[in-house]
Amino acid sequence: MTASLLERKRRVMMPCLYHFYGDNPLELVRGQGMTVWDREGRQYLDFFAGVAVNSLGHCHPEVTAAASAQMNSLQHTTSIYLSELPIALAEDLVRLAPEPISRVFFCADGSGANEGALVAARIATGRPGFLAFRPGLHGRTSLTLAATGVAMWRADPFPPPVVQFVEHPALQPIEEHFAALEDVIQTTGAERFAAFIAEPICGNGGILVPPPAYFRRLKDLLNRHGILLIADEVQTGFGRTGRWFGMEHWDVSPDLMSVAKALGNGLPVAAWLATEEVARAVTSPQASTFGGNLVAMAAARKVIEVIERANLTSAAEAKGRFFRALLATVNDPRIAEVRGKGLMIGVELRQEDGSPDPTLCDALLMRLRHCGILAGKTGAHRNVLTFEPPLIVTEAQMEYAVSQVSEALALDCSPLAGSR
Numbered sequence: 435m436t437a438s439l440l441e442r443k444r445r446v447m448m449p450c451l452y453h454f455y456g457d458n459p460l461e462l463v464r465g466q467g468m469t470v471w472d473r474e475g476r477q478y479l480d481f482f483a484g485v486a487v488n489s490l491g492h493c494h495p496e497v498t499a500a501a502s503a504q505m506n507s508l509q510h511t512t513s514i515y516l517s518e519l520p521i522a523l524a525e526d527l528v529r530l531a532p533e534p535i536s537r538v539f540f541c542a543d544g545s546g547a548n549e550g551a552l553v554a555a556r557i558a559t560g561r562p563g564f565l566a567f568r569p570g571l572h573g574r575t576s577l578t579l580a581a582t583g584v585a586m587w588r589a590d591p592f593p594p595p596v597v598q599f600v601e602h603p604a605l606q607p608i609e610e611h612f613a614a615l616e617d618v619i620q621t622t623g624a625e626r627f628a629a630f631i632a633e634p635i636c637g638n639g640g641i642l643v644p645p646p647a648y649f650r651r652l653k654d655l656l657n658r659h660g661i662l663l664i665a666d667e668v669q670t671g672f673g674r675t676g677r678w679f680g681m682e683h684w685d686v687s688p689d690l691m692s693v694a695k696a697l698g699n700g701l702p703v704a705a706w707l708a709t710e711e712v713a714r715a716v717t718s719p720q721a722s723t724f725g726g727n728l729v730a731m732a733a734a735r736k737v738i739e740v741i742e743r744a745n746l747t748s749a750a751e752a753k754g755r756f757f758r759a760l761l762a763t764v765n766d767p768r769i770a771e772v773r774g775k776g777l778m779i780g781v782e783l784r785q786e787d788g789s790p791d792p793t794l795c796d797a798l799l800m801r802l803r804h805c806g807i808l809a810g811k812t813g814a815h816r817n818v819l820t821f822e823p824p825l826i827v828t829e830a831q832m833e834y835a836v837s838q839v840s841e842a843l844a845l846d847c848s849p850l851a852g853s854r
């Protein structure tokens with residue numbers, strides 16, 4: 435069944451549409467809480483949550499009920515009419531976002547949110563260009579692809595030449611990093627940069643965490659040059675890292691931020707947010723057909739309510755600490771580092787000579803799948819085994835996952851037929 439589905443996929447879907455597990459992709463047909471089921475009825479603990487989306491677990495009954503009720507009353511009107519739900523959700527977001535963020539524009543995915551923020555930064559500053567981390571990932575639209583510093587995700591062969599990259603601060607001595615950044619700004623001219631777009635914790639680039647005082651110092655530097663800071667919170671938002679938003683770990687307020695993924699727990703909803711000053715500069719009329727979609731809004735409001743009520747943000751912090759400590763007890767020289775914040779966790783795999791080991795990462799992903807665990811992989815070299823489970827994950831489930839990582843490593847890890 436799954437094999438013939440793969441055939442059909444190969445006939446009609448774009449060949450660029452990527453999946454995990456190579457020639458043996460996984461077809462999932464049902465989900466509940468931490469668990470998903472494949473067509474043959476095998477069950478898996480989902481430690482990747484649709485790439486950091488299903489933070490409340492799959493098919494959360496309250497979110498489903500809120501979305502269903504809205505489906506049965508009014509599904510869609512669009513932003514040219516007035517509705518209460520988008521306004522109420524914007525009020526929620528402004529309440530949760532770091533001050534002085536005070537305005538919200540809804541759209542349908544993370545790429546659109548980042549593109550909106552980048553364009554708003556240009557309008558607000560009257561400057562054309564951007565700074566970004568290498569590695570980093572911001573989306574599939576023209577500007578967000580240009581700002582994406584991971585080669586395999588940079589699909590456009592002719593990205594607009596408006597982005598300058600700096601090495602991620604987790605990969606470089608900090609003084610060298612700031613010297614290189616100052617140098618780029620001085621030699622290019624500060625007046626060419628509208629904004630620096632940064633993930634608080636780099637997700638696709640391999641769960642890279644900047645050092646403790648990093649964003650404070652970065653923000654001061656950017657302020658001196660009149661360059662705005664855009665926090666791409668698409669992956670780090672809504673409790674994942676143990677705070678509502680990733681930037682809170684550095685106690686820094688960005689000028690703009692983007693959110694998506696976990697906000698809808700599976701329904702497509704995203705937004706870019708800005709300070710009053712930036713928002714007031716964006717005056718030409720704009721609308722988004724699906725931005726503010728009522729079903730997505732109803733779901734997102736419920737998601738926020740449940741995270742707050744169940745205190746899932748602090749739960750993510752405590753569970754993440756527990757999970758990382760357990761992973762750190764796995765004694766294998768091929769584990770170069772266990773890192774992350776909250777439940778955004780990477781296990782970097784390296785060969786004996788220190789070079790990245792994407793083959794081992796693929797073999798582990800496949801072995802974990804065979805023992806009922808779905809994990810992810812990230813990193814510019816695809817050698818970071820990644821765990822971003824729903825925030826409802828239990829200690830017993832984390833213990834099981836770590837025991838399976840340990841057993842998989844103890845086996846002869848010759849590559850299994852597997853994922854790319």
Ligand code: PMP
Binds near residue numbers: 544548571572573633
């Ligand atoms: N920014 C970050 C940090 C992401 O992780 C992603 C998606 N993985 C995006 C932007 C793009 O989001 P979307 O796929 O919803 O367009």
